[in-house]
Amino acid sequence: MSYPQDCWYVAATSDEVGDGFTPRRIVDTSVVLFRLSDGSVAALEDRCAHRPYPLSAGHREGDLVVCGYHGCTYDAAGRCVRVPSQDNPPSGAQVRSFPVVERGPFIWVWTGTPGGERLRPPPSTPWLQGDGWGSVGELRTVAANLLLLHEHYLDLTNVFEMHPEMVPPGIEALPPMEEVEMSEVSVSYTRELPKAPLAPWEAQVSGLTSAESFGRKETGTFVTPGLHKQTYTITGSDGPELELVRTHGFTPESAGTTHVFVQISWRGDAVSPDVGTQLADVFAEMADRDISVLETMQRCLDEDTAPRRYVNVKADRAALRARRIMQSMIEEERGR
Missing domain, CATH: 2.102.10.10 (Rieske [2Fe-2S] iron-sulphur domain)
Structure with missing residues (x-):
């Protein structure tokens, strides 16, 4: 398995x-x-x-x-x-x-x-059921293993290479994860960015003025093997101005193929009237690049005739914990 x-x-x-x-x-x-x-x-x-x-x-x-x-x-x-x-x-x-x-x-x-x-109810997703939230979604099928997807979305330091247009102006590197919370079945990290002007996509969807600087808070959570949650909050002097949640329902079709049920959710007072369409376009382009990289990694793994040992870096902390959780669950099922 x-x-x-x-x-x-x-x-x-x-x-x-x-x-x-x-x-x-x-x-x-x-x-x-x-x-x-x-x-x-x-x-x-x-x-x-x-x-x-x-x-x-x-x-x-x-x-x-x-x-x-x-x-x-x-x-x-x-x-x-x-x-x-x-x-x-x-x-x-x-x-x-x-x-x-x-x-x-x-x-x-x-x-x-x-x-x-x-004994294990489905995870709760209240941000997908209203209370001021709007959402748009799509289904992708990715030729990559479930674990590769979880590890990819638990380490967003690839953004500078893969998605430079998403980075706020003036930010040259992501700060280290301030907090990584772990339990036996889940892992979550938090990172706060220094204040910076809005990136073009942020200004487009938020309705905020690009002349000001804002803070950002980013979290990523391995909720279960079947669910990953990312949040991205743009904060002004009076508190949150725009809250975004990207929800991934990860469902393995087989060892090398995963269905990805994506929902992009938002909440904010000044959002553009067509914010749903704009966010769908922005994150669909991101997903295209993500999928290309993930499928390439899966092909490399399939081509490796002998096991290879890849090194880990500090940014892999949350991803490695998620890997251990999934391996522990698999071993428990094999034992039964």
Whole structure:
């Protein structure tokens, strides 16, 4: 295993799942999601119990799923309730159903040890449910391992090489992390930047005057293997002027591919009327460069015929802790 399985992962966004089928590959498992008549979401293994054919290639009869091969029919709990060629379905015929929690805009699915979901609820994301916040999102699929993504976003010192246009004028280097908080299951860092004028993108989205200088506070948090949170706050003399949160729902499709559910959230009094479109454009361009680097690193790892030892630097502190957390979770699951 290259990622923990006993974890809630984002399977889809709420607007992706409707009356039809939404198939997705999650932690090396084919899953089909669909919305029931009461509005809730069901998730089943996307394989018929009779033959290896995807249920998502069939059709629905109300809340029932009918396989498009022989017509075997399943309820939302995965039980086979009808086989057209005989009076009763075989005893015990069913497909696995997965626990689902919908907490807008994310639909979380547990594909790990059955029953384990009761001990680890999905992470809370209140900034994605209103209270003065606005959000825009997109889904990317990245040909890179889950751990590479977490480590990348826990070390933003690459910004000077990869995203120089994002750096406020006059700042030549990021200050060291003032604080790194760690627990057995999460890690978070905080960094404060000296006051500086606004970068062009900051002035565009914030509605603030570029003639003044502002402080910035940046945090990055490995919340769970399935969730990373970054905040960026522009602060004036009277307090926060613009708060940004970049949320990444990281969901491994396989050892070398990860679905990335991105949400860019903002809150501020003077923001541009089309701030959502502007932020989406800014961070989509950043994501393009990030993905290119991440996929290149994955190719290098795949090409290495023998293990290589790469050195670490001080800025890797939070990333290394996240790596140890994930390795510990994987080892615990292997032990079971």
